[in-house]
């Protein structure tokens with residue numbers, strides 16, 4: 001208290017001004033990141049024209065070969081089988097009624113690691129390596145449903161918009177950083193490089209779990225897939241695909257187990 | 266009070282100051298330099314980064330604190346209508362930007378008068 005009394009009026013006034021500024025800016029930044037950004041990204045992503053979504057998938061498919069994705073080694077029968085499995089899973093409507101997603105499943109071979117990912121408009125790519133890693137159709141369904149969850153909740157475009165808003169905001173605040181922004185945006189525009197937020201991954205997991213429960217009465221397959229991928233990722237420290245962008249696998253399994261609990265009541 | 270009245274008021278105060286003996290005059294100017302406020306700083310604090318910091322600048326801690334609490338609450342409950350509070354604070358505080366010259370002029374006259382009062386009452390020598 002004596003310290004406060006020793007301050008001159010002017011010092012007190014400026015202390016109040018500085019403390020208030022810090023408090024308000026801290027809370028404003030927090031709210032911007034956790035409330036304004038997700039909300040506005042979702043709203044902007046929804047209002048983008050359908051043609052952008054289509055173009056994103058086209059350019060995404062074209063760029064697959066740039067990532068050393070080769071033609072699938074699966075037989076025509078195998079492809080037909082999984083396509084049929086996939087078509088049965090396609091939801092009738094997207095989370096956002098104004099968006100009409102066009103779902104399609106593509107097969108590729110990718111030496112690097114088992115992988116599956118979604119593009120903006122409903123193109124989902126699964127690698128031969130992922131399919132051979134999985135034991136049965138239920139597990140393939142789990143992986144496909146997780147990716148469908150990303151499409152259903154529009155995560156690809158939402159994360160692109162989010163990155164764009166952040167880069168624009170940063171370049172306004174810090175001056176021109178267009179170079180950084182370009183890299184970020186082009187990185188996020190292809191599904192392969194897209195890093196979704198933990199929230200998005202959790203949402204996709206929950207979507208898949210709920211759909212699996214509806215289909216089979218439990219989401220065991222999802223838990224099995226996550227455990228299986230964990231073994232693979234433990235073997236290979238460089239593993240950077242289906243999982244590295246995803247929250248810790250153990251956490252996801254725990255989360256899903258809680259889910260099973262919820263659903264069983 | 267309009268600008269002309271404020272100028273007249275200042276003129277009157279300046280005449281009073283001129284009548285002070287040299288020693289008191291020196292004390293007066295010391296105090297004035299310390300307490301007088303700058304309208305441009307006031308205007309900047311009114312809107313720059315955080316709205317409403319100008320109250321602190323003029324020593325109105327209560328008013329400033331209410332403002333900051335309202336802004337913090339508005340931010341914290343942004344999605345539950347807090348944004349309305351933010352807009353209200355903004356609408357309430359921003360007009361002072363356009364009157365900043367006059368507000369600070371008036372404040373400075375009051376400061377001058379109170380220093381003169383102090384000199385007259387305490388008989389500072």
Ligand SMILES: [Zn+2]
Nearest residue numbers: 146201204246
């Ligand atoms: Zn995912």
